[in-house]
Amino acid sequence: MTPEAAWKIFSNYAYFIILLFICGLYCVVVTRNLMRTLIGLELMTKAVTLLLIVVGYITGRVALMQSLVITLIVIEVVVIAIAAGVVVSVFRNTDSIDSRNIRNLKG
């Protein structure tokens, strides 16, 4: 693949990866709902996953990037599952998943 063709593919994907990342980042920053924070985190991780695969494709390191993405996905699912468990625990203690209600460190 020539550098020009690789740059064309990369810039095409990077354009939308940046938009996807901004969606996720905005969701994490603005929301007070803990579940929506996790959704924003997921969207950012999707953007990074796609970026890694695109970089692997244009550099010819598809196998290496696939293995990295598999590791990333495993870590991502465990983090999301634990975070969802924390949200459920917060709800059981405060009867709310609003981040404004998590104000004390008791318990």
Next chain:
Amino acid sequence: MSTNILLVSMTIAALWAVLSRSILKATIGLAITSAIVTILIFKLDSPLAGVFELSVCTGLITAVFVSAISLTRPLTHKETIERTKYRIRRYWILPAVLAAVAVLLYFVKLPIGLSLPAKAFARLDVRDVLWNMRQLDLFGQISILLAGVFGIVILFKEASKR
């Protein structure tokens, strides 16, 4: 052309996931985004990563989200009205920000060159890389999965009745 359609659909699905009033619909939007990312990953010659993305991110994580949502309380009518006003106030700016960034990226041509690395070795199989070159990653994955299992068992367990 089809790639551009998929990329635009992915962005629209992500926007729907963020802007949706119902958190269940937001979860469905996230699942649709994951599915479109899976198709893009398959188009980029990465089938194993695509399978993982589809089964884990689209399937398992959606199930985890739906389970967590089912364990929480739905909003009352008054809370729904209050939240809608809050959401309109806070989230109306996101489509505008995305449009501005899209226009900026389209017109601003960044002078970033791209030098591809030389082909130092033949095209490897992902199984060789995963099992032979990245063995320590597998130990890390096993450890984190075990930690995740114990964490989920403890966190999702109902409190014992006194």
